[in-house]
Amino acid sequence: MKNKDFIQKIQQTVSANGERTAELVEMTTSIIAKILSEGDSLAIKGFGTFEVKKKEERVSVNPATGNRWMIPPKLVPGFKPGTSMKDKLKTYSSNEY
């Protein structure tokens, strides 16, 4: 599902026109991004948690050349599914098989 389809779907549930919906979606994501960029996390009940993880620095070796690189530490946005989501995932798997 692409961004366009996603906006269309939201538009159906929320009574607003397409442009406005797109605007709101963008706004929502930018708010989440802002929260994450400040190092905070956002927990959505029934869905999951958006959070920032820190990856420590490490030494990486290019297997082809044998060159060694020091990769600096970095912050990475991540998502952890919530409990209700996990339960659904379980049933989803068992439904399939």
Next chain:
Amino acid sequence: MNTKFLLQDLTDQLSEQGNIKKKDAEEFVKSFFKIIEDALFQGEIVKINGFGTFKLIKVEPRKSVNVSTGQEIEIKEHFKITFTPEQTLKELVNIPFSHLEPVQLDGHMEKELLDEDLSDTEESGVIEQSKELEVDTEEYTSTDLVEEQTEYIDPQPSSAIKSKSMTPNERETSNRRDSEKTSNTEKTSNSSDNSRYSDNKRSIENIPNSGMKKPIPAPQRPSRPTYQKPKPSMGNVFWIILLVIVSSLGIWAFWSNREAMNEKQRKMTALEQFNSTVDDEGDEKDFQITVDDSLSVEAEIAAKIDSISKVDKLVKQKEEDVVTVTPKSTVKIETAKQTIKPKVVTTAKRKVVARTNTTGVTFPLTVTMGKGDRLTMLSLKYYGDKVFWVYIYAANRKLIPNPNNVPLGTKIRIPSPDPSRTDPNNPECISKAKALQTKIMSMLEN
């Protein structure tokens, strides 16, 4: 920082920014996530611009162990949600560290540092040994290091012979390998090493024995140095040498088969108490082992010296054979000839001398690697400079797959210091050792 926001906070901010009622904002946000969820469970991938992609991925079933009970359980196939942030979001989040860039580390410098670090925390686990690496080092040392040694060592053979001997483990493994692979070059270089080793062993009493004792005169043994020719550098010359080695091996194999028969007979008569079961394959092994046994068996010495002089003749004979077979390398073999005779004689001498003088702390030493020991420190202790670890490594390379991490308890042989090579005050020696060091390191890296 580290504040945990909830759905409420999101809707509040949205209503503020988007100028909509809080109720509408809440409804919007809820449907936002509901749609994502629904789409995911329909097996779709949800991509939201400026944010990221949600995806369901299948996790294959796998076996695991219950940590508390130790029972084996199977984790069933299941699905999990992944969120892949878009590049823009990633960059936004990573702003605090955005100024950092990957830095390439200087390979050699870092290697040396690692060498120190690793050996500090040496563990007994043996590092997996890659076959290729092994073969590489084999070639390298047998052509370069070892032959370099013989070259200038020959003038003073008593110390030279010491510096090339091996520890029992090494010999065992090399024997095994020899019988498994029939790598000719390896065989010859090993056996020549081994022959020296046996001499050496007599002078060092405290070497734990490999358990393969069989007193058999070794007429064959001293002839092996034939295969080593002095050689200053690798390259084309190496291939010529290889040719010589291969051809001389062929001759030797033929010759040794005949010799083995004679030997067996003599063995049986001279030493009745030993029931030696010499099969054709075991011939080589037997020859190598003989010397340390003769240590214990008095009467044998005489017989052995006999056999050595006998070998002397044989060596000459053989050399002539070699010369005829490979006329290309005649010059090389002639030089080798000159060196072989004194060697054979000195081995004989050493045998007698070493019997009386076995307790003296002389080189070569055998050192058991303890905690915190490393090749560089051993080198510093015995030679006066760290960089000469390369020679220790060269002498023990079969025991040490990785010089950066030598397993605990490894018995390292320290070759005798040689003023022409391991002089810490001679810049030439140091630069030579350093060149070797970079060579070894680059080989390990590849």
